[in-house]
Amino acid sequence: MDGQQLKKILHVEDEPDIRAIARMALEKLGGFTLLQCAGGGEALAAAPGFGPDLILLDVMMPQMDGGATLEALRKLPSAAAIPVIFMTAKVRREERDALMKLGAIGVIAKPFNPMTLAAEVRRLWDQRSA
Amino acid sequence: MRLHFPTQINVFLGTGVLVLAAMGFASYLGVADLAETAHLEFHTQEVLATLENVELINREMESAQRWYLVSGDARELERFRSMRDGLFLALFHVRALTVDTYRQRSRLDALEAALKRETDVLDAAAVMRGTAGLMAAVSLLGDPANRQLGRDIDAQVEQIRAEENRLLAVRKKATLARQEAANMLIGGGSLAAILLVGASMFAIRRYRIARDLAEAQVAYGRERLELSLEGSSLALWDADVRTERIYLDGRWSQMLGGPREETVTTVRALAKQAHPDEREQLIKLALDTVAGRVSEYRVEHRVKDRLGSWRWIQSHGKVVERDAKGRALRLAGTNADISERKNVEEALRSSEAQIRLVTEHVPAMIAYFDENELCRFANRKYAELFGREVPEVVGHHLQSITGPELYHFVQPFIARALGGETLRYERVQPVAGGPSRELEVMLVPHLAAGGGAVGFFVMVSDITQRKALERMKTEFVSLVSHELRTPLTSIVGALGLVTGGAAGELPPEAKPLVDIAARNSERLVLLVNDILDLEKIEAGMMRFRPRPLDLGELVRESLEANRAYAQMFGVRFEFAPPPAKLAVTADPERLMQVMANLMSNAAKFSPMGERIDVSLAARDGWARVCVRDHGPGMSEEFQKSVFRKFAQEDTSDTGRKGGTGLGLAICKAIVERSGGRIGFDSRPGKGTTFWFDLPSAEPSPGEGTWTANS
Numbered sequence: 001m002d003g004q005q006l007k008k009i010l011h012v013e014d015e016p017d018i019r020a021i022a023r024m025a026l027e028k029l030g031g032f033t034l035l036q037c038a039g040g041g042e043a044l045a046a047a048p049g050f051g052p053d054l055i056l057l058d059v060m061m062p063q064m065d066g067g068a069t070l071e072a073l074r075k076l077p078s079a080a081a082i083p084v085i086f087m088t089a090k091v092r093r094e095e096r097d098a099l100m101k102l103g104a105i106g107v108i109a110k111p112f113n114p115m116t117l118a119a120e121v122r123r124l125w126d127q128r129s130a
Numbered sequence: 131m132r133l134h135f136p137t138q139i140n141v142f143l144g145t146g147v148l149v150l151a152a153m154g155f156a157s158y159l160g161v162a163d164l165a166e167t168a169h170l171e172f173h174t175q176e177v178l179a180t181l182e183n184v185e186l187i188n189r190e191m192e193s194a195q196r197w198y199l200v201s202g203d204a205r206e207l208e209r210f211r212s213m214r215d216g217l218f219l220a221l222f223h224v225r226a227l228t229v230d231t232y233r234q235r236s237r238l239d240a241l242e243a244a245l246k247r248e249t250d251v252l253d254a255a256a257v258m259r260g261t262a263g264l265m266a267a268v269s270l271l272g273d274p275a276n277r278q279l280g281r282d283i284d285a286q287v288e289q290i291r292a293e294e295n296r297l298l299a300v301r302k303k304a305t306l307a308r309q310e311a312a313n314m315l316i317g318g319g320s321l322a323a324i325l326l327v328g329a330s331m332f333a334i335r336r337y338r339i340a341r342d343l344a345e346a347q348v349a350y351g352r353e354r355l356e357l358s359l360e361g362s363s364l365a366l367w368d369a370d371v372r373t374e375r376i377y378l379d380g381r382w383s384q385m386l387g388g389p390r391e392e393t394v395t396t397v398r399a400l401a402k403q404a405h406p407d408e409r410e411q412l413i414k415l416a417l418d419t420v421a422g423r424v425s426e427y428r429v430e431h432r433v434k435d436r437l438g439s440w441r442w443i444q445s446h447g448k449v450v451e452r453d454a455k456g457r458a459l460r461l462a463g464t465n466a467d468i469s470e471r472k473n474v475e476e477a478l479r480s481s482e483a484q485i486r487l488v489t490e491h492v493p494a495m496i497a498y499f500d501e502n503e504l505c506r507f508a509n510r511k512y513a514e515l516f517g518r519e520v521p522e523v524v525g526h527h528l529q530s531i532t533g534p535e536l537y538h539f540v541q542p543f544i545a546r547a548l549g550g551e552t553l554r555y556e557r558v559q560p561v562a563g564g565p566s567r568e569l570e571v572m573l574v575p576h577l578a579a580g581g582g583a584v585g586f587f588v589m590v591s592d593i594t595q596r597k598a599l600e601r602m603k604t605e606f607v608s609l610v611s612h613e614l615r616t617p618l619t620s621i622v623g624a625l626g627l628v629t630g631g632a633a634g635e636l637p638p639e640a641k642p643l644v645d646i647a648a649r650n651s652e653r654l655v656l657l658v659n660d661i662l663d664l665e666k667i668e669a670g671m672m673r674f675r676p677r678p679l680d681l682g683e684l685v686r687e688s689l690e691a692n693r694a695y696a697q698m699f700g701v702r703f704e705f706a707p708p709p710a711k712l713a714v715t716a717d718p719e720r721l722m723q724v725m726a727n728l729m730s731n732a733a734k735f736s737p738m739g740e741r742i743d744v745s746l747a748a749r750d751g752w753a754r755v756c757v758r759d760h761g762p763g764m765s766e767e768f769q770k771s772v773f774r775k776f777a778q779e780d781t782s783d784t785g786r787k788g789g790t791g792l793g794l795a796i797c798k799a800i801v802e803r804s805g806g807r808i809g810f811d812s813r814p815g816k817g818t819t820f821w822f823d824l825p826s827a828e829p830s831p832g833e834g835t836w837t838a839n840s
Contacts, residue, residue: 015616021623029632060612089615091659092666093719094673111619111655115630 006125008033010052012043012069013087014061021114022056030118040064040072048078054125055079056108059088059099070102083128085121087112139333146326153319160312167308171301177227177294184220185287188245191217195252199259199267207256214249221245224290234293241286248283251276364464367447369397371420371459376400378465385443385467387436405432405440412445422456425449430468442472495590498576501548501583503528515559515569515590540571547573547586556593568594604669611662618658621651653790660792663723664775667799674717674803678827681712681753682746688725689744695730700738703729708746712753713827720800727793728757728820735761735818752806752823763814772810773798797822 009032013019019036027034035050037043039061047055055073059066066086073079086099089110096107106124108117191213198206221242228234251270259267270276365382369375374397380390397416404412408431418424426448432440447463486509489496495512499505508523516523516531528544529537539557546553552574559567570593575583625648627633629641636644666672689703696703732742736759743758764772771777776791801808801822812818 015620017620018616018623021620021627024627024632025623029627089612089619091662110615111622114623114626115632 004053006032006053006122008035008050008052008054009121010034010043010047010050010055010082011036012038012040012055012061012066013058014038015058018058018110022117025112025114025117026056026121029115030121032118032121040066040069043069044072044076044079047073047082048076051078052082054121055082055084056121057084057086057104059086059090067099067102070104074103083125085124139330139337142326142330142333146323146330149322149326150319153315153322157312157315157319160308160315164305164308164312167301167305171298171305173227174294174298174301177224178291178298180220180224180227181287181291181294184217184224187213187217187220188248188283191249192252195256198256199264199271202259202264210252210256214253217245217249218242228294231293231297234290237286237290237293241283241290244279244283244286248276248279251279364466366462366464368462369460371457371461374398382465385435385441385465386433403433405434408432419447419449419461420458422449422452422458430472441467442469444468493592495588495592497523497588497590498585499528499544499588500585503544505531506585512588512590543571543573544586547575548583550575550577550581550583565594567592568597600669604665604671607661607665611658614654614658618651618655622648622655625651657790657792660790660796663796664792664799667796667803672720672803674720676715676717676804678713678715679718679721681714681755681824682708684718684721685725685744685746685755688722688729691722692726692729692733696733696742699733699736701733701736702741703744704741705744712746712748714753714824715827716804716806716824720804724797724800724822725755725757727797728822731793731820732757732759732761732818735759737761748826751826753826754821754823756819756821758817758819760817763816763818764810764812765814769810769812773808794820 009026011019011022011026011034013022013036016038019038023034023036026032035046035052037046041064043055043057057066057069061069064072066088070084073082073084083105084103085106085108086104087108087110088095088099090096090099091109099107105128108120108124112120191210194206194209194213197203198210221238225235225238225242228238255267255270258270365379365385367376367378367382369377376395376397378393378395380392382393384390401409401413401416408429412429412431415424415427415429419427426446428444428446430442430444433443435441444466445463446466447461449458449460450462451458451460453459489509490511492509493511495509495515497505497508497512505524505526505528508520510520513520513523518531523531528540532540536557543553543555552572554570554572556568556570559569561567570591572589572591574587574589576585576587578584625644628636628644629648663672685705686707689705693703729742729744736742740760742760743756745756745758747754747756768777773794775795777794798808801824804824806822806824808820808822810818810820
């Protein structure tokens with residue numbers, strides 16, 4: 001609740017269909033500025049240039065998964081402080097707790113409701129320092 | 131040592147004869163002695179009588195001499211002289227009688243000399259009467275010396291008499307003593323003889339009674355032996371080693387299928403009837419017995435009967451007579467027909483072999499232990515489980531088979547099995563140099579007629595593979611669920627956007643179709659979630675985080691969370707909060723899941739506009755949550771399978787309800803994992819009440835009745 005507006009979101013997702021749905025939900029319905037990456041490496045490369053307010057990070061991705069990507073992001077001076085929300089099909093509480101421990105501000109379960117996704121993201125953003 | 135009656139009698143009688151002989155001899159000696167002393171007494175009396183005769187004759191002689199002196203009658207002189215001769219004759223008689231008495235002899239010598247002098251004086255006086263006249267004769271006689279002579283004679287006689295009287299007294303006493311001794315001897319002997327005869331008679335009588343009794347016992351025993359032999363079909367036999375002849379009683383021929391008649395044959399001939407397989411053994415046994423190496427034997431062998439088939443015989447033999455060197459002279463014993471028993475044993479052996487065959491080939495490890503935990507049966511696989519052979523397990527105590535560590539682990543289970551409980555547990559068996567094995571052990575008590583366990587059966591299954599499969603399945607389900615979610619995310623997301631109008635208005639023909647797709651894709655998401663949940667619970671991978679909580683508060687929250695869902699079906703939840711806290715210890719998130727399932731079910735199956743009653747109650751240490759709908763109720767058929775996976779009532783509008791068929795199975799799993807129980811009451815047409823109980827964390831009020839709060 002520091003008053004900072006959520007505008008730019010970096011979305012990392014290996015599945016193109018999900019990327020397309022998320023794009024519609026966040027860009028068209030949510031009105032955010034969105035940059036999408038297909039993997040962790042790509043996100044690490046894009047983040048400093050894009051300068052997102054929030055990163056939405058898929059967990060199960062080939063090569064570099066969500067956890068590893070977050071860890072790597074934290075090492076980038078320009079991206080270390082960017083809040084991260086995980087999006088995952090791993091819905092077990094233990095898994096969710098583990099993800100939260102990595103430093104995420106929230107976990108959104110897949111499948112997600114595209115009509116409410118933007119609202120959910122915003123809610124988590126607003127809650128992040130509460 | 132106790133003598134036999136005949137010996138006893140012989141001893142009595144022998145002693146009797148000896149005692150009587152001794153008595154007779156002693157009596158004879160006594161009587162002879164008595165006769166001797168009596169004779170001596172008589173002799174002494176004779177001496178005294180003769181001595182008196184001497185005195186008498188002396189007086190007669192003196193009298194005749196005086197009459198001659200007075201009268202001068204020649205006849206008197208003649209009488210005097212005749213008396214004088216008689217006197218010395220009598221004296222001679224006395225002397226003869228006392229010839230062996232020295233003291234009397236000297237006295238008799240003195241008496242004889244005195245008498246001689248007297249007779250000489252008297253004779254001289256008589257001569258003087260004739261020659262010198264009466265007065266001269268009288269004066270001669272009156273001479274004091276001659277007068278003294280008369281007194282001496284009297285004194286001598288008196289001395290001799292006194293001595294004889296003493297002897298008489300002594301001899302009388304001796305005779306009396308001898309008489310008494312003889313009397314006693316005869317009396318005692320007679321008494322002893324009577325006693326011995328009496329004792330002999332008593333012994334003979336006792337012997338007779340005992341003999342009669344023994345004879346009766348022998349007869350009774352023989353009768354009983356006969357009866358028992360009849361009953362047991364034992365044939366007696368008796369073999370003479372010297373003649374090699376053997377006698378067998380009538381039951382032997384009966385055993386072999388013939389009429390009952392005694393058999394007398396030779397040992398060799400009998401051996402030929404035995405089965406060739408056992409013949410040599412029998413002959414060796416017979417030789418060993420005769421040689422004294424074996425004193426008694428019992429052997430089972432076959433003998434050919436009259437019809438040519440083999441009968442099993444148990445032969446029992448014993449040496450009953452030996453020579454001085456210990457060699458057997460006579461053997462005796464019994465033969466019993468044990469064919470029936472052998473057949474049963476054979477059948478048992480074959481059935482045991484069958485059982486063993488089965489138990490050796492089933493993949494399970496099977497064992498039986500008695501109440502003392504001693505192994506009574508184990509198949510090969512069970513023994514191999516502990517790296518042993520079957521004989522190294524059977525007959526051994528459980529602890530020596532398992533080792534102390536495993537025994538410590540299984541002991542509580544064993545105690546429960548011996549307490550009559552059938553139970554199942556899993557354990558891991560480490561294997562040296564290999565991966566450990568996972569085992570499922572089932573213990574089944576062996577209950578005696580009285581109800582108590584006298585042992586327990588152990589069935590061990592190797593579930594290593596099954597467990598691995600289960601893990602694989604869980605992993606697979608987890609993977610598949612995840613893999614399903616990715617495309618589902620796209621489908622649900624895309625459809626959500628379309629139905630939400632994000633892609634613009636749909637043509638009227640397309641909208642219901644897209645709605646169907648959206649609804650079913652959502653259902654698929656629920657299904658995947660439920661499958662994952664159930665798998666997690668069943669695999670024990672769902673973590674529960676129990677904490678103390680107020681059940682009323684939890685129900686209120688779940689009402690809130692599901693209100694929107696109820697509105698979709700046009701129904702409403704009614705909840706009367708309990709007056710007091712109902713404390714339980716449970717994982718609130720899991721309980722919310724249970725509540726959501728029960729409430730969504732109730733909503734789905736309630737007619738539009740109906741209310742659903744949610745209530746709380748406490749009783750007997752349990753807290754109960756009830757969710758009651760006013761729907762159609764469940765059919766009796768469906769009630770049986772309501773908690774099974776994918777159980778859904780076969781109704782035409784199931785699809786409309788949109789369930790996965792896993793919700794109640796998940797509820798049951800969660801409630802039971804939380805230490806509770808779940809159930810329902812349902813009557814077709816009257817609605818259904820689902821309830822679950824959780825252990826109260828505090829003592830519940832109103833013991834015995836459910837305290838209703840709504």
